[in-house]
Amino acid sequence: MSPYLAGWRLGFLRTLRSPGDLSVRIGFFAAILLVMSALWGTAIDANGGELEGYTRSSLLWYVFAAQTAVLGVRPRSVEEIGDEIGGGTIAIQMLRPVSVVGLRMSIDLGEACARMAAAFVAGAALTWLFAGPPPSATALAMAAPAIVLAAAANIASSHAFGGVAFWLLDAKSTWFLYQKLVFLPGGMLIPLDILPRPLEVVSLLLPFATMAYAPGRIASGDTNPLLLVWQMGWLAALIVLAAGVFAAGQRRLQVLGG
Amino acid sequence: MTTVTGTLRASLADAFANRGSFWFQVAVMVVNDGTWIVFWVLFFHQVGTLRGWGTQDVIVLFSMLMTSAGAALGLLANSRRIGHLAADGELDETLVLPVGPLSHILTSRIDPANMGDLLFGPVLFVVAGDPTPERAALFVLGAVTGSVVLVGFLVACGALTLFVGGRGEQADLGFNAILIFASYPLDLFGGATKVMLFTAVPAAFVTGLPAQLVRSFDPAHAALLVAMAGFFAALGWATFHLGLRHYSSGSIWTR
Numbered sequence: 216m217s218p219y220l221a222g223w224r225l226g227f228l229r230t231l232r233s234p235g236d237l238s239v240r241i242g243f244f245a246a247i248l249l250v251m252s253a254l255w256g257t258a259i260d261a262n263g264g265e266l267e268g269y270t271r272s273s274l275l276w277y278v279f280a281a282q283t284a285v286l287g288v289r290p291r292s293v294e295e296i297g298d299e300i301g302g303g304t305i306a307i308q309m310l311r312p313v314s315v316v317g318l319r320m321s322i323d324l325g326e327a328c329a330r331m332a333a334a335f336v337a338g339a340a341l342t343w344l345f346a347g348p349p350p351s352a353t354a355l356a357m358a359a360p361a362i363v364l365a366a367a368a369n370i371a372s373s374h375a376f377g378g379v380a381f382w383l384l385d386a387k388s389t390w391f392l393y394q395k396l397v398f399l400p401g402g403m404l405i406p407l408d409i410l411p412r413p414l415e416v417v418s419l420l421l422p423f424a425t426m427a428y429a430p431g432r433i434a435s436g437d438t439n440p441l442l443l444v445w446q447m448g449w450l451a452a453l454i455v456l457a458a459g460v461f462a463a464g465q466r467r468l469q470v471l472g473g
Numbered sequence: 474m475t476t477v478t479g480t481l482r483a484s485l486a487d488a489f490a491n492r493g494s495f496w497f498q499v500a501v502m503v504v505n506d507g508t509w510i511v512f513w514v515l516f517f518h519q520v521g522t523l524r525g526w527g528t529q530d531v532i533v534l535f536s537m538l539m540t541s542a543g544a545a546l547g548l549l550a551n552s553r554r555i556g557h558l559a560a561d562g563e564l565d566e567t568l569v570l571p572v573g574p575l576s577h578i579l580t581s582r583i584d585p586a587n588m589g590d591l592l593f594g595p596v597l598f599v600v601a602g603d604p605t606p607e608r609a610a611l612f613v614l615g616a617v618t619g620s621v622v623l624v625g626f627l628v629a630c631g632a633l634t635l636f637v638g639g640r641g642e643q644a645d646l647g648f649n650a651i652l653i654f655a656s657y658p659l660d661l662f663g664g665a666t667k668v669m670l671f672t673a674v675p676a677a678f679v680t681g682l683p684a685q686l687v688r689s690f691d692p693a694h695a696a697l698l699v700a701m702a703g704f705f706a707a708l709g710w711a712t713f714h715l716g717l718r719h720y721s722s723g724s725i726w727t728r
Contacts, residue, residue, distance in 0.1 A: 235642040243649040250653055253661040258520045266519070391501050391586070395508040404512050409519050 218313045219321040226325025240330055241337050244286055248338060251278045252345040267408045273435040274406070275346035279338045280358045280434030281403045281427040284365035287331035288373065292323060293390040296377030300464070309465060316378075316461035320370050320454075327366040335359065350436030357438055361430035364446040369397065369426040371453035378457065381464025396421075402428030406435075425449045476572045480580040481548075488583040495585045502589025506539055509656070510597070524660040529603065531658060534684040536598035537612065538655050541619035541679055543591025545627060550584035552624045553648050555631025555713065556641025564720060575628070575713050608687050614695065615683025618702040622678040625705030626651060628713055635716030647674070655680040675705065 216224075230237065252275055259271045269277065289295070296319075299305045308315045339355070349355040376393050398404045400414075401423035407415045418424055425446040433442055489495055510532065517528045545552050558564055558578065567574045567581070598604055598612055630647030637643070651674050654662075659681030662670060670677040678701045686694050 235639055239642045239645045239649070242646045243653075246650045246653050249666060250657055250661075253663075253666070254523075254657060257523055257661055258516075261520060261523060389501065391505040395505055399508055399512060405516060410515060411518070414515075 218311075219317055222318045222321035223325035223328075226322040226327075227329045228325075230326045230329035237330065237333055240286060241333055244282060244334050244338055245341055247282055247286075248275075248279065248341050248345065251275065251282075256345075267406070269406065269408070269435060272346040272348075273350050275342055276349050276354070276358075277406055277431035277435040279342040280362055281431035283331055283334045283338050284362045284430045285369070285397055285401075285403050285427050286334060287327040287362070287366045288369045289323065289326065290394055291390050292370070292373045293377040293393045296374060297380035297383075297389065300378070300380040300468075305465075306468065309468075314458070314461075315465065316374055316457050320367075320374060320457070323370045323373075324367055327370065328363065331362055331366060335362065349434065351438065353438050354434055354436050357440075357443070358430055358434035361433045361443060361446060364443065364450055365426045365430045368422060368446060368450045368453050371450065371457045372422060372426070374457040375453060375460050378460035378464050381460070381468060396423050397426050400424065401426050402431060406431060422449045422453060477576050477580055480572075480577055484581055484583045488585050488588070495588075498585040499589035499592060502586045503593045506535075506590060506593050506597075509535060523658065526658040526660060529601065530684065530688060532597060533602045533612070533687050534658060534680050535656070536594045536602055537615055537619060537683050537687075538652075538680045539590040539594030539597065540616040541594075541623050542652065543587055543589070543594055544616070544620035545623040547584050547587030547589075547591045549579040549624055550582040550587065551578050552627045553631065553644055554582075554641070555628055556634035556639070556644035557631075559631070559634045559716070559720060560638075560640045562721070564717075568717075568720075574717070575710060579624070579628075602687075607690065611683075611687045611690060611695075615686055615698065618698040619679040619683050621702040622675055622705045623651065625702075625707075625709035626675055628709030629705075632709070632712040632716040635713075635719050650674045651676050651679065659685070675701070678702070678705070 255274045255278065256271050259266050259269070259274060264270065266274065299308075305315065308318070311318070339349075343349070373393065376389070379389075400407075400418035400421050402418065403426075407418045407424060407428050410418065418428075429442050429446050513531045513535070514528055517523070517531070551558065555578070564574070564578070567577050570577060594616070595612075598609075602608070602612070604612070627644060627648060631641065631644035633643040634641050654670055654674055654676035659667070659670065659677055667677075670681065678698060682694055682698055685691075686698065
């Protein structure tokens with residue numbers, strides 16, 4: 216078995232074997248869906264039943280997919296990567312005859328897939344309850360790969376961001392900033408179509424939109440396959456970027472002691 | 474100097490030991506908080522008012538939340554870690570001391586990032602919350618009672634680990650739930666959810682009711698807030714001390 220596939224499997228099974236953590240995340244997800252249902256339901260009712268083309272139902276399915284993709288990824292992974300680099304434990308990982316960043320991303324994606332599978336089932340059931348059926352079966356079916364692509368892009372981007380610790384030796388609290396890039400220009404808190412036009416254009420040019428907006432847009436009923444192509448393009452670019460940051464960082468890494 | 478203030482001073486000195494890191498984390502949290510303000514400004518720009526709530530009302534709600542969360546999670550950072558401390562057997566080092574265990578645990582750790590909330594919340598209110606003397610006094614009252622409710626609730630959730638075991642998941646779930654619900658106007662919710670916000674997840678007493686009080690003073694609401702702060706302080710204290718009877722040592726003295 217390829218070491219990366221083994222890493223994915225390890226992450227997936229490890230997450231499934233932590234039912235406490237998984238249930239907390241599902242409970243958190245349910246609370247968010249409840250709040251968002253109330254917020255957007257009220258907002259759309261106050262605007263005559265539609266907001267920039269979104270109905271109450273399509274907007275809640277947007278929220279479901281965007282949240283599933285974002286909550287699947289460990290929020291503090293940027294900080295953890297920074298801690299491992301700053302603390303020198305990354306040097307142990309470099310002894311393995313595999314790519315450090317490749318194996319790390321495989322494990323993180325395995326963990327994310329387990330969380331997202333649970334969140335997808337629970338979240339779809341709750342959203343159906345709050346908002347009725349999805350806009351179409353195709354939208355729901357396309358949302359599943361879009362969510363996985365979104366999480367993969369988020370993980371690759373987190374590694375590129377966290378890899379800065381090779382130079383700064385610390386990524387403390389920077390995860391807050393990274394997370395907010397996914398929240399606002401990424402479209403997790405608010406669909407990009409609802410933002411003022413200049414902000415929408417800038418957000419669509421950034422990779423963060425593929426991490427929440429793209430799966431949300433698909434689940435809301437826009438089944439344009441170019442959305443998936445857009446995600447794949449940014450995913451490839453972010454993987455190259457993360458690999459480049461780690462390769463450059465590993466070349467200059469100096470660890471004292473053992 | 475009492476034991477509590479002594480411990481708090483030592484924790485502050487510890488957090489301040491690396492000043493560069495402290496202020497960096499504070500600054501990051503301020504930027505983080507600013508993002509939420511941007512979200513609400515954009516939201517109301519597009520949507521208009523929401524059941525009587527406009528941008529300024531939500532800014533008051535957020536400044537209340539930041540101040541209360543800053544006090545509970547920054548100044549008394551262990552309030553959300555009671556469950557984890559119990560699960561890891563880390564209560565031992567406090568239980569051998571001749572001090573009240575809960576007050577010592579709560580004051581023995583400061584989180585610099587959340588101190589950013591405690592600094593930014595009042596500043597946001599002064600800058601954008603129309604701070605007349607009456608509103609400012611009500612803001613202080615709401616922030617103090619909200620902080621007490623939040624700490625009491627988090628301690629009670631964390632202490633559940635002492636009864637039912639686990640790795641502190643009860644505290645994590647309670648923490649996430651109360652912060653999410655406290656971040657949104659109370660009037661968005663109705664029915665069973667609203668009942669929950671006044672009982673099982675008391676987010677209404679952390680931000681919703683205090684923010685309403687700042688908008689229009691009502692002595693009955695103010696009295697209710699003070700009474701609930703007393704209730705949740707007692708709940709946290711009682712749950713923790715009853716739970717201690719179930720605590721098994723982790724044989725960990727220092728870490």
